[in-house]
Structures are given as C-alpha cells and as structure tokens.
Amino acid sequence: MARFIDELRRTHYCGDLRADDAGREVVLYGWVARRRDLGGLIFFDLRDREGITQVVFDPGFRPDAPVREPLGEGDPAWDEDRVAAAYRQAERVRREWVVGVRGIVRHRGGNAKSDLATGDVEVMASELEVFNRAETPAISLEEVIDSDEETRLRYRYLDLRRLPLQRALRLRHELNQAARHYLSSQGALELETPIICKYTPGGARNFIVPSRLSPGKFYALAESPQLFKQLFMVSGFDKYFQIVKCFRDEDLRLDRQPEFTQIDIEMSFVNQDDVFRLVEGLVFAIFEATGAADLPTLYPDRCFPRMSFQESERRFGNDKPDTRFALELHELTDLVIEHEGGGIPLMEAVASKFANGSYRREVPGEVVKAFVIPAAAKLSRKQVEELEKGLKEISGFAGLGRAKVGEDGTWSQSPFAKVVTDTFRSALNAATGAEPGDVLCLSVGKPAVVNAALSKLRLDVGRKMGLIPASGHGGKWEFLWVVNPPLFEDDGEGGFVAAHHAFTRPIDDHLDLVETDPARVLCYRYDLVLNGVELGGGSIRLHDPEVQRRVFRTLGIEDAQAQAQFGFLLDALRSGAPPHGGIAIGMDRLAMLLSGAATLRDVIPFPKTNQGIDLMSGAPDHVLPAQLSEVYLRSTASEGSDPTA
C-alpha cells in the first residue's frame, strides 16, 4: 500500500481518460462498481467521483509500443510477473472493494462504448493494489434503484455513492460557490451569526438547548438569523449575506427538514426593488453556474414578474402559484351578491350577509369561487369525485358544488341544477368561461378554506392533464414575486396577529390604517416563487421605533411585553437604524428544483426522516442521567424504556 500511495500518485480520475490518452501509463484509484470475469480475462468498472473507467486484467497482453511517460526509473511499466499477479488478485476482488490500478491506456476500437464518457478507452492493468475489501452492499448502487427510502437512509454512505446523489451534492457545491461569488461581487459581506441564541416566542418552534453554566436556563437553536442580520444593518455593515443553517422543531414534509440551509441576505438604504434586483442577479448567476437553464432567454430583461398577494390568492388560491399552467380560479362573490344568490340557498345566505352588513367586501367573511375542469381533461365523474375526496383533508372544507355544463349551457349532475336561476347560470357560465362538457366546481366558505381546496384541485387537475409533472420542473422555469400581503391577520377573537412577523414595514399609504382598519394594512413583504414552490421570502423591515410601537399596540403587545421579548432589537432600532430589508432563499429547495429531485432528502447529504430521526446514526437518542443532571434536567418521558437509565 505504501508503494502505491507514496510512489504511484493518481494521474487521472476515472472520468478523465479519452481516446488521445491511448498509450499513456496511468494510475487510477477507486471503487470496483462491477466486475466481469470471463475466465482468463477480467473487466472492472472502476468508479470514483468523476466517472467510470473500464480496467482490463489480461495476463496475455503485451504493449505493442513503448509506453509514454513511464512512472519512475527502474520501475518498468510492464512486468510480466506483476501482470500475472494482478490478474490472480483481480479474481478475488468483489464489488465496492477499494483499489488502485496502474496500467496502460488502450483504445477500445470496435469495443468502444458510446454511453460512457470514457467509453473509447480502457486501462490494461499492470498492477493492482487492494486498499480495502467491502461487505456486500445492502442496497444496489446503480443509478436507478427501487430500494425503499428507509433502507437507503439507513445506509446513506452507500446511497451517496450513487450517481444521482453525487450529482446533487456537486450541484449544491456549485450553487453555493456561485452564490458566494455573486453576492461578494455585489459588495455583500459574508458574516456569521450565532446558532445558539436567545429563545424568542412566536413563529416557528425552537429546538431548546440546556445551559450547563446557567442552571435552569436554555438557549434556542436559531430558526433564522433574522434579528442578528438586522443588527448588522444597525451597526453599519450595509450589505450582508450568509449561507446558514437554520433549525425548526416543526413537523416535517418532503420539502421540510428540521435543519436546512438558507442564503440569507440583508441590505441597508434599499427599497423592495433593490432587493429584487440583487436576488434576480443571484438567481441568474446560480442558473448560469449550474447550467440548469438559460434564464436570459426566458427573462430577457433579467427581471421576474410580480404579482400582488391578493391577486395571487384570487387567481390561484394561494401565495405560491404554479404559473407553469393556466386553469385559474374564478372569483364569483360579487356576481353572487349581484344576483342575490341566484336561487341557490347556500349562496343566497352569503349574499344576504353582505347585504345586511355582516360581511365586508374589503375583507370578506366568506367567498364564492369556482374552478373549471375542462372537458379536455377527459375526467370521468368518478375521477372528479376522487379528486374531491382528496380535498376532504382540508379542515373546514364542506365540499364542492359541481355542475356539468351541457351543450345549451344548462347544468346537470348538480345539486344546483333545479334551483339556479337562468340568468345566474348564464352569468356564471360566462364569468368562468365554462364551455359545454366542462365541469364547474363551485366552493363557498371562508376564503382560506375555499382557496386551499380550489388551489389543490387546480394542481391535481394540472397534474392529471399532464400540464405539470408530478415532481420536477418538466423543463419549465416560472419565477414570480408575490408581493405586499396583509400585515395583520384576524385572530378569530376580534384581535389581530402578525401574518408573518411584527417587524415588517406597512406600505406607506396604509400607515394610517394601522389603528383604524388593521385588516386592510398591506406590507412590504415578498416571496420568490419558482414553479409553485416558495423559494424564499423577505421584507423591508420596520426601522422606525414609533411605527413599530403602533404595530405592537394593534397586536395587543404592551410596551413592557415587547421590551421583554424583543428588547435588544427595539433598543437597537432606537440607536440609529437605517432603512433596511432583506430576504432568505431556501438553498435546499433551490437545489431540489435545479436537480429535479422529488424530495429535499435527495439534495441533503444526511437528512432526517419525517419523525426527525437520522436512521443511520440513530439520533436523537437517550443520554446518561449524569449528562442530564449536568444540565439540570430530568426526563419526564414515560413511554419507551431508557436503556441508559
């Protein structure tokens, strides 16, 4: 081994060799991906991170020409005894053994393999060194495997040898490098913020870290660098970025992990447009570096389109519309009011509440919206009912009122067919553009519920119609800024809570409404959406302590309370805070979209399961009582036996 590592340095990676390397002596290191023993002739597919090269063990082979670039004097490139020994050793090698190979590159002639980058050549082995044996791998290491993800995660170090994951992690590297390079070139400083920090209530649940030095007290793992990056602005660093791990102790999804990485940015003396320009430049740089798509062709003016939050909710039913396809929702509340319900009892009830002032048009208590399943979708009645059943999981969802539109515009297969007035039916058909054969899906209820149901229905139908793939980008890249959502949200008890967080600046025209009509106050907040996935979000912050106090008051947070929770930030804002704003881009999600991966787990080296468990290492785990008492803790967990107790 010493001879190989010390004297025979690697000359190439396994993906490097090409036809014009023929005749050259080379040294490769790697893993034996496959072995084909023909009896008297053995082939290895030798694999390293750059690719695969075929290595041949042929005891009868003799070089027909002097070898170029011999390695070392007095150490001939071809020694028949050594070649024979290498062949005998190759007979015993198994897949995934780690080996070094010395040999001569030869053109494969008629045996060339066109689907392999190195397929024109092979290495005739003159020497073989086995660095390590390997147990038979628990999972197949082929590019496409059907192993259960549970098994793959348990043997993550094997799974990571597979080409898709090798590619995904390399893409992460390229993404990160491009982001660093671009943001640095734009004058942003890469500064670090604390990971263990002060617990702040509200927002995402924090992971709690007990303090050994402060008995009974706890740190929290940062759910984001939000407060600290604002303090950087207060301190005059002007423009900051960080590629930073964040931690949230919430339930997980395919696009949600307990620890994840953000490209975090904050800037001073900027407005919304300035943030957009920087992020658009960043995204362009990342796409160029990773070769994911030619964005300058798709967005010639190098800007992404913008849509107000309200328009997004109205047309698509959510704040992260997948704009790769149309099939928009139809807002019918006004029409229903105009027709006083049009004979449909459910809608008459809604119309009368608007008429008697129970509901306000500006902030409606209930809405009526529709989605049209085009005849072209060719969905059977059963399939439509199947889709509707899928909406049942949305809490508060009461079901759809469906109507199949006939040749003459009449409705059938509908609970409303008999009661709806002709004029209202015609008006509805016209407003929704419903054509004969289409299925009109009507939903009445609280805006959040109606929108949740219809936006899900829209995506389901889009997928069923093949307008978007079940996962991946499908070759389309639709970016969108969704801007200016409401600052406050009804808390259901006559008060208000912050829709996102309390440090977002209300739009200038709405400052007066903070006290008088909070529900209508919009703010300088923005989300970047790609193909219906929320890539990131940010805001222009509230840098004015006076306005901040008014916002807190509307939220029912007293000065003393605010001081206790956010004291250092409020103090800092009073110490001379510049106008500032920023954004955080979900790096994992971006990597997922760029790579076409179906889940975040495929672009994170060592992900957790939906239960937050690392199947490979077994984290989280019990700790010894002594370790607990050192941090002044005792577990109250009753279920399960603690083997260390």
Add this chain to the structure above:
RNA sequence: GGGGUAGUAGUUAAGUUGGUUAUAACGCCGGCCUGUCACGCCGGAGGCCGCGGGUUCGAGUCCCGUCUACCCCGCCA
C-alpha cells in the same frame, strides 16, 4: 394531534377463498468461460412473512393492538 398508504430472503416484489415443504428476479457463494460492459452458462445457500396478542384443527392471508417509513392536514418562512 389527525387522515391515508406500505412493511414477506441482502434488495425489490408475488403469494388466489385461511390449507401440504412460502415463490421469483436481482444480489451473494461455488464451478466453467479471453472481449465483456445489466457478460453468459451450471449448481448452491439464504425466511422471526415488522413486532405482540386473538380467532381457528390450521394464519403471510382474518381481527385487535403496536412499531417503522412515506404522503397529506394541522403546524411551519
């Protein structure tokens, strides 16, 4: 916290109405093979049917519970 799907050999799956010794492919082990490249041919080993209980003459199959993973709602930027 709630809903859904799945769990059988190392891996992926089949297993009919509850009925003899639980199948197959890949992988693994042994043998043969000098141009393979998903090499081929011959032979072989390999099972707590997730776990625990129940029904039954008899359970992979039916019932109850439980664990694990995945997808979704709630939650979450």
